[in-house]
Amino acid sequence: MKRIALITSALLLGATLSACGDSASAADDDAAGQVTLTFGFQTADYPALLEASGLFKDLPYKLETPVIAGPAAQISALYSKATDVGLVGENTAAFEAANAADDWSKSKPKVYTIAGVTAKDAPYPAPSLFVRKSANINSLAELRGKSIAYNFGGNIYAGYVKVLANAGLTVKDIKPVQLPDNQAAAASFVAGQVDAVVTGYANVKRVVDSGEAVRLATNADLGVIGGAGFISRPDVLEDEARLAAVKDFFSRFSKFYSEWYPNNEAAVEKVYQTVLKQTPELSKINWENGAKSRLYKIGDPAFQKTQQEIVDAAFKAGGVKNERDISSVFNPVIDASAVPQ
């Protein structure tokens, strides 16, 4: 009996371990030698929009666009080589560097930010700080003692730590309310559970439009670029064929934002409504913001300075473990070929 039990235990463990090795690698290319570029997006509208634009047809490589929600899952997918490039916040790689066990400014970064897209002069800038009128907050300094909702990671957290830094406050001076995601943070604000929130206008539109809440600071006021960042691994960028595919993708992506998106409101809103189930009102807000989106140069020293300030503020707020120079995570490998001058 004992022998049977031991053999079965060994088989079960073997089966479990073999299942672990089942994950497909994004680095696997097809038999003909054609490169497969696996680009992880966080929402299903992106693949649908890329297809609708027609700009990504007849690619000299195979493009796969899995949808992986959340920055943590995107980073996991990238590290495990399930993806080659992932969409996150513009500061995600910088936060990774500040949380890493070793100092990436002295060793090779394990992940790079290679591109960023933001909606400068957007009609609904995000992230922004919204406050309830009943809380009687008229300046950042008056946040002292008030409750502020936010979610960890990404632009919202960057906005939150910059609110504290710009107000000259620490987390001990306020009542921080960390929630699992942006929607939960906004919902707590709309329900009147907190005095302030760092989020986008669309999430708190109802209370802002009704006059119950106002916007106190925008991303520009806070020194946060906003928008999205794109991360990749060193081995992807060191592989010539794959790097060529990345550069080609971003050249088309740049054209997608500067030419196709602003001129195809109906097509974009249709995707938002059918794929994401957004209401016509919300899809219009998102199109109006997205129409202003453009790729920017991440090699720009001014941009990197704002990123350093955000990471420093996050360190003071206890959001990252180390105070580090994070400039090495910005790899401007596509700046010249894809970003408009």
Place this chain on the structure above:
Amino acid sequence: MTTSELAPPPVKEAGRALESLAVRGRQGRLRSAWRGRFLRIVVPAVLIVLWQLSSVLGWADEFTLPPPSRIIAAYQELWANGDIQAALPISLKRAGTGLAIGVSLGLVLGLFAGLWKIGEEIFDAPLQMLRTIPFIAVVPLFITWFGIGETPKLVLIAAATVFPMYLNTYHGVRGVDKKLIESGQTFGLRGWRLAARVILPTALPAALTGLRYAAGVSLLALVLAEQINAREGIGYLVNNANQNQRPDIVIAGILIYALLGIVVDVLMRLAEHFALPWRPRVAIG
């Protein structure tokens, strides 16, 4: 007047009394059955009316609590776009496959740990530790280990369903009355024959309870599993609606889960009914 003229024969009277009791019993059971049916329909109906009224009378705004009319409109939208038709088969397939893997593993491990001391020594402590892991926290790890295809989704569902099956089977086997085992041994049953004839049939009710619970858990795990590179599925619909401020679709998705939960439970009850025909059905009142 003789005694026989004053009182009816005692046997006849007892018969009538018994008959009357039986009629009253039947009427009572009938009343109870109709009351049950009535309450099962009326209570949800009253709740739905109150729900709609809360919106009509302005007790709750439509965004905080979308009324049933909005939920019906959301179903119409999802149906017209083909979302429900596409999501249901995919989700059921994922839940069913993950459940089958998890339940098989849980059953084998539960029997092992229950029947053999060495099985308990090998598997019980690790499984007790693993079952307390919050699955939402391991989604990124599962992506690292199993990639972004169907594997991590199925592993997540299987991992969530293995524990209820294991625990119930293990306790079912361990809880077998010692006198039954001794009786079996008296009749010469040993080893596999004792397990197959006495222990396993006696542990079956507990194992089926585990299966019933695991079936429900498989549906819950779908929401998490369908966060990983999913573009179809009920979990995906709910997650997507949550991110895009569509509480009506979120509630519509939750109601689909509730409905699936009821269907699964009915199927499990039927399975129990056929697998355990000897089990008494006890209820007070």
